[in-house]
Amino acid sequence: MALSRGLRWCQRIFSWVPVVIITAVVLWSYYAYVFELCLFTLSNPLEKVCYLFAFHVCFAMFIWTYWKSIFTLPSQPSKKFHLSYTDKEKYENEERPEAQKQILNDIAKKLPVYTRAASKAVRFCDWCQVIKPDRCHHCSVCEMCVLKMDHHCPWVNNCIGFSNYKFFLLFLAYSMLYCIYVASTVLQYFIKYWVGEIHNDRAKFHVLFLLFVALMFFVSLMFLFGYHCWLVSKNRSTLEAFTSPVFLRGPDRNGFDLGALKNLEQVFGKEKKYWFLPIFTSLGDGHFFPMRTQSESSSPLLSTEHQWEDGRSDEETNPLQIEDQAVRIEMET
Template identity: 60%
Template structure:
């Protein structure tokens, strides 16, 4: 047990390396832009400095805020009602045949709001967490827990992206893209001057108001390259997740469609574009740009759409089951 515990601690420590790397890059970008470029090299351009610094700090604060919330928001886990009772757990562990184990799970899940199944039509159960998986819930091997509406585990935030922090993750991508675009756009003119006017080392070919021969020009050079590189990578990822939000899908569901009683349905949780967006950002649009948890007032993206729910009409007690599902999820 001791070596396993030590190995686990080492893995947890190493998992923070990508986050530390991003933090160092962000700190350097702040120093390079604010100190080296705006303050030290161009003290005479006060008006331009003020405008640049205001927009820079607004994007910087929103970027850091959303990044912080994405990292340190604990993933949402299944509530206690999805855990097997002690008697049911003992009965499940004693059974050796999968069919007998499924019988135990079917009895335990009789009153639970479950609409998805495994590919073979069985109850989704996590042996590691010993919990019946709610719809859209998956086990994360990195976090070693089941996560509600799990999208993916992101090493750059050292956290699982799911129901509790998916909005923060989207805003993190958005504000990081704005941050990098702003830096790249405002630094571009000095980057061009550096290459066109300062290629020769002689002072006469390098005007005094265009990045003199100091270490600042190297900050500008690398600042533009880093900002442009991150822009390209973030833009593709951000566009993909906007596409997922519009269809109320997770990354897992995009690659493997959820299975319902009638079979797999890639649009099983889609409520229409507007409602799909509200499932992530909430009903109050004024809070959409802020990394604040805005829980939707009706449903929370964990239940299927009306077409899938219509299949429950032939199931006894469907109305009671649907009502209890909504109440249990909102209460959690």
């Protein structure tokens, strides 16, 4: 037990190594740009002021979004999705798999759960003892179920999901902006150092590596950011891009695709003035997501969500019945 606890602490300590590396590189880039380039190399005062002002704007947005990506805790399923003491005891005492499956089905009827496991069973996490909401997955690194989990990112030492996916996207965008700004403003002085117009060996070293590091990070971030932009346009997570979510009607990779604009609003919200700020504006609470088909996203389904939130009885509305009706409507059409 003590050994296991010690290994867990070592794992947690080493998990911060990528964050420390990124932080060290960013701090060095700040010193190299502000001091070695702007203060020690540039001679025009107006040029210094313009360079420093634009740099600090990019730097501030980059740091803000990186901080939010790291320290925004992943959202977990609410208590409504946890088994009660009675249900948990009943589930654990039952040895027959089919009977356990039926117990979970009965509990899930009271919840807005529309996706299933590949076996069509209700998705249940044995570690967290929770019925998984749609698009929720268990992260083995964080040791918790995460709402709308996208992936676990070692560079922010955090699980990217419903609570911080917008922050992560903005972090990638402002990282690219930071890199391209640094590279574009450093390039002309790199050339001047290279042809011998400016003689400062120490600054030359910093400018050389500043350009190289900025371009290297920009290229790698460009592909990652482009991939996530494609995911947002399709309303998919990274996990859903590899494994399609399963509904009662079967697997459907585009099950949550509402169209490009609505997909964008799911992550960034309806207020466009907040889209570029690391402020949480995503729609919903992470437990329920509108679905693609008209029969699934119609008012009866939304009514189901509100009734679940209000704590009404499952006799008034049954999510599984609505899903079955949706399947029959699709088959008829």
